[in-house]
Amino acid sequence: MGDIAQRVGVSRTAVSFVLNNRDDGSVSPATRERILRAAEDLGYRPHAAARALAAQRSGLLGLVTEIVTSPFGMETVKGAQDRSWQEGKFLLIAATDGNPGLERAAIEKLLEQRVEGLIYASGFHREVTLPPIAFDVPTVLVHCFDADGRLPSIVPDEEGGGHSATRHLIEAGHRRIGFINLEPDTTAARGRLAGYRRALDDAGVEPDDDLVRSSDDSSADGGYLAASALLSLPDRPTAIFCGTDRIAMGAYDAIKEHGLSIPSDVAVVGFDNQELIAAYLRPKLTTVALPFHEMGTRGVEMLGAALAAGQPIAPEQVTIGCPLVERSSV
Amino acid sequence: MGDIAQRVGVSRTAVSFVLNNRDDGSVSPATRERILRAAEDLGYRPHAAARALAAQRSGLLGLVTEIVTSPFGMETVKGAQDRSWQEGKFLLIAATDGNPGLERAAIEKLLEQRVEGLIYASGFHREVTLPPIAFDVPTVLVHCFDADGRLPSIVPDEEGGGHSATRHLIEAGHRRIGFINLEPDTTAARGRLAGYRRALDDAGVEPDDDLVRSSDDSSADGGYLAASALLSLPDRPTAIFCGTDRIAMGAYDAIKEHGLSIPSDVAVVGFDNQELIAAYLRPKLTTVALPFHEMGTRGVEMLGAALAAGQPIAPEQVTIGCPLVERSSV
């Protein structure tokens, strides 16, 4: 900036004003133009650290996440980053592996960079407890929530997703609809099951507990075995709602092995919309999408609003819908 | 730091010295201890921007990548970050979507943060051309290379991977080994095919062009169709090497539909080691892993070494091995 000032023959302040559009009509259009040209010619590039130091705001937001060890959520990062740039902020990303010590260290590093706000994104929908230093700065939770409700959080509408999936099957004419849930006692499992039940209830379909199974989600065998059992039932289901795309992957195998075809004999709906699975299964899997991108953008939006207003964020839980993605398995 | 100095009754300089371990025997152990305690008590947290400004080095590295739109490579990010922290640097991650304009803007943002070095990681193995500003700072390419060879690059050993996969099948006793390659005219396809051929040659197996197919990789249908064709051959292969795990996914379907079982009738080896597919297929897929994590760490290592030495990096291409991951499909 000094070089520009010298070249144009004005003070550094004048340069600062025009480069920040801070001229309250106080720099003539002519010199303004000359300053802009000189900046261009000299290849001026602002020094973020100096700016942060002087302005007392870093323009940085922090995102800490364990997505790397989870199959999800790169989309959350993308969503958060897109929105951050839109707000003129730079998003600092710290990938952890779930190790709490490393997580604390990561947050500390972010705070040393003087992030103005923090987003904590979990790999799966669950309760978390953040280290105390996370409260040094506005923080919002994404895809998780805290035990004592002191922090705002953004979570997917698991129940709504389970409902959409089941209703979609019902609207396609199915009445006997199996449900292979993921591990019980998880937030996702509870919500999806509730949605399944509500949809059946809405349609006046008698629930049959025999049609509800749960599966280990850590390999495709769980889905395969549960689906096999379902298909061996005397009055077998004509449709299966799988609590996970990975479970659906196993279910596909079971259905095919039983000599049945998808979707004519058995319809299948998954959950998660993992492109790598859903789009590559044959036939392509109709599934419910977790709104990762939107959860990311909303998180940043909430931070941005709070920062602009200078107010803390109300510790509410925001729920984002899980849209059905129709492909070819129903 | 001022507060600490005042509380201990020394100058800020003394505080700076001990907090940076810069005391060349010039601070007595006693005051040193008192300063450390005061820092702890006051909850001192260094201000990265101020430090960067004064020290004239940001301690930041930049990573720009399009991984978000690609199914790969979150591991590259993790590897790069792990190594960065190890070197006491913070890794700034900029996720792009392949749009060159956005990519340029991302690099510019990173340069404004005064990153000391840059890593460009591609979603798939290919040639890239970086915007000129990328040369303002030491840069290394990961999973890609530049046309005119002006930049150092780190790439996977596709040929070696193809060789391992094929040799593994040969060692399991197979002689008629089909190969379903991904789109030709890609670096990956060329390398993997060359490895396949060399392994056959090493073992004295007569190559049969009829066994080599290529497939559209954008859905599982390509793999399914190519595998079906292979299995309908009069002298059908007893093993299939798939250029991609996604292709293998389609091949699994074809094999099962032909009433054959894996691995007893037909063995399968994939490529990419995408956990979501390989670990969830039934049986689990033996495949070749792309060394994403190591490419990430090596990239940062090279940058770190160059930065420490104050020398530019020799624009060489470093090749990283692709290890075979044995599961249950051979």
Place this chain on the structure above:
DNA sequence: GCGGGGACCTTACGCGCGTTAGTTCCGGAT
């Protein structure tokens, strides 16, 4: 002729820190 009020700039300070070039003090040797 003079005060007033813009328009257009500038002076000067400080953000939190690293670092160079001292300064002070004290004990031992001459």
Place this chain on the structure above:
DNA sequence: ATCCGGAACTAACGCGCGTAAGGTCCCCGC
């Protein structure tokens, strides 16, 4: 008594920038 040297500090500057508080000049109205 004086000198010297090392141990243990400190004063002061500058990194690149934002910004509050002044200038200076000229035109306009009385």
